[in-house]
Amino acid sequence: MRRVLTAATTALTLTTAGIMLTGTPGQAAPTGWGRPTVTLAPQPGAPGLGDSYFPDYGNGGYDVEHYDVRLRYDPATDLLSGTTTILATATEDLSRFNLDFLLDVESVRVNGWAATTSTEGAHELVVTPSRTVVRGQQLTIVVRYAGIPSETLVGGYTGWTRTDDGALAVNEPESAWWWFPSNDHPLDKATFDVSVSVPTGVEVISNGVQPRPPLAEAGNRTRWIWRTTSPTATYLAFMAIGQYDIVTDTTPSGQPVVNAYSTSLGALGPAARASIERTGEIVDWESGIFGPYPFEAQGGVAGPIDGISFALETQTRPVYGPGFWRRGANTYVVTHELAHQWFGDSVSVADWRNIWLNEGFASYAEWLWSEEQGEGTAQELFDFTYASYPADSGFWQVLPGDPGAARVFDDAVYDRGAMTLHQLRLAVGDDAFFEILPAWTAEHRHGNGTIEQFQALAERISGLDLDDLFTTWLFTAGRPDVATAARKAGPPAEPKSWSTIRESHHLHSR
Ligand SMILES: [Zn+2]
Numbered sequence: 003m004r005r006v007l008t009a010a011t012t013a014l015t016l017t018t019a020g021i022m023l024t025g026t027p028g029q030a031a032p033t034g035w036g037r038p039t040v041t042l043a044p045q046p047g048a049p050g051l052g053d054s055y056f057p058d059y060g061n062g063g064y065d066v067e068h069y070d071v072r073l074r075y076d077p078a079t080d081l082l083s084g085t086t087t088i089l090a091t092a093t094e095d096l097s098r099f100n101l102d103f104l105l106d107v108e109s110v111r112v113n114g115w116a117a118t119t120s121t122e123g124a125h126e127l128v129v130t131p132s133r134t135v136v137r138g139q140q141l142t143i144v145v146r147y148a149g150i151p152s153e154t155l156v157g158g159y160t161g162w163t164r165t166d167d168g169a170l171a172v173n174e175p176e177s178a179w180w181w182f183p184s185n186d187h188p189l190d191k192a193t194f195d196v197s198v199s200v201p202t203g204v205e206v207i208s209n210g211v212q213p214r215p216p217l218a219e220a221g222n223r224t225r226w227i228w229r230t231t232s233p234t235a236t237y238l239a240f241m242a243i244g245q246y247d248i249v250t251d252t253t254p255s256g257q258p259v260v261n262a263y264s265t266s267l268g269a270l271g272p273a274a275r276a277s278i279e280r281t282g283e284i285v286d287w288e289s290g291i292f293g294p295y296p297f298e299a300q301g302g303v304a305g306p307i308d309g310i311s312f313a314l315e316t317q318t319r320p321v322y323g324p325g326f327w328r329r330g331a332n333t334y335v336v337t338h339e340l341a342h343q344w345f346g347d348s349v350s351v352a353d354w355r356n357i358w359l360n361e362g363f364a365s366y367a368e369w370l371w372s373e374e375q376g377e378g379t380a381q382e383l384f385d386f387t388y389a390s391y392p393a394d395s396g397f398w399q400v401l402p403g404d405p406g407a408a409r410v411f412d413d414a415v416y417d418r419g420a421m422t423l424h425q426l427r428l429a430v431g432d433d434a435f436f437e438i439l440p441a442w443t444a445e446h447r448h449g450n451g452t453i454e455q456f457q458a459l460a461e462r463i464s465g466l467d468l469d470d471l472f473t474t475w476l477f478t479a480g481r482p483d484v485a486t487a488a489r490k491a492g493p494p495a496e497p498k499s500w501s502t503i504r505e506s507h508h509l510h511s512r
Contacts, residue, residue, distance in 0.1 A: 378497020
């Protein structure tokens with residue numbers, strides 16, 4: 003809704019009863035409030051979307067439909083340059099608007115007209131078009147830029163990982179700032195075309211499909227072209243650049259599969275392949291539980307030995323750090339990242355406070371996979387996880403439903419998060435539980451969700467009041483009481499899958 007109450011027409015009056023909103027003294031009765039009859043001057047777009055943890059992530063005033071990211075990259079220097087063309091629609095009358103971006107901007111054009119730019123805050127690019135923008139207007143924003151992302155720091159930090167043979171643009175929640183200007187919040191999803199020119203012999207992997215094979219360019223260079231036709235959150239777009247062996251295939255249902263393995267993995271390579279090559283099988287199994295696979299392609303990227311230490315559910319094609327393969331094949335991390343394709347990627351957080359909707363569900367998928375593999379049931383994993391954190395452990399002080407901005411990837415979000423879903427399953431029964439999961443992914447497909455919406459859905463399907471359960475497990479510090487037969491009988495035995503799941507979670511919860 004358009005903002006009609008401004009400082010000129012309202013005043014805050016402090017009374018003994020609290021704060022009251024009043025009109026300016028002497029002004030006529032405020033009968034017209036909410037229905038302005040005068041045209042208001044265009045306003046600057048908000049510098050953030052009001053996220054409770056990251057209030058300045060994303061921007062107000064427009065909605066992006068598509069990013070065309072056309073880049074040139076040189077591994078030897080880490081110089082990244084190019085043009086991003088953003089197709090968007092104005093949602094307000096705008097005198098100016100912000101993009102989230104860090105590299106040096108050479109020029110910005112809005113609908114063909116040169117715009118002026120300035121920078122504000124940690125990562126805001128302020129764009130002032132030469133003509134004001136009206137609500138509903140289609141915008142074509144062309145940004146030309148160049149920079150060295152590994153040397154472009156915010157608070158001493160870069161989300162870009164430069165490696166011996168290339169780079170990884172893979173991070174959460176901050177990733178886009180170092181390679182394309184964007185409205186950087188999961189509330190504004192868009193489709194992507196990503197094309198990157200690199201020296202011939204270097205590979206580039208990104209999301210979605212390759213609409214055409216790599217293209218030879220002048221100067222012994224090759225341009226790689228990728229396309230994502232499903233709405234994608236900005237942090238789930240990625241690039242992996244370097245020396246990769248690429249394995250392509252087609253699923254029985256006709257989806258393209260692209261897996262890529264860094265040639266730097268050496269002795270870890272076979273374990274990476276023995277895990278990632280099972281992607282199709284795991285997607286099929288998860289589809290039977292979570293509902294139809296939401297995207298147009300599948301795959302995985304085994305990142306280089308000197309790259310990221312974690313794994314990320316980059317859309318259609320997760321990227322895995324090398325640590326997951328040290329003990330041999332690890333289908334648990336693959337199950338986790340693929341579960342995110344439903345929980346996180348298709349249904350994204352409406353606010354980063356809701357991170358449990360991503361990590362609790364992807365972690366519980368590992369428990370279900372363990373059950374399927376005969377390596378420990380979800381109940382056995384619950385009992386062992388519960389017992390492994392003593393009641394006085396700091397683990398129980400972190401609220402999975404509201405962990406705080408500094409703890410969005412805390413162990414509690416994963417392990418207590420999975421325990422919460424197991425308690426829900428016990429409370430509503432298997433029939434309702436396995437109806438709730440696909441109903442959630444169907445109702446919020448390619449959209450966003452909140453914990454409150456998930457609780458409401460679970461209550462609707464089960465017919466139960468689940469407020470105590472959600473409050474206790476997600477929003478109350480301290481170890482909840484549970485009475486299980488296993489606890490009465492003594493310490494539970496360690497499920498076979500426990501150590502792999504445990505180690506994987508430590509790598510995730512960096
Ligand atoms: Zn995860």
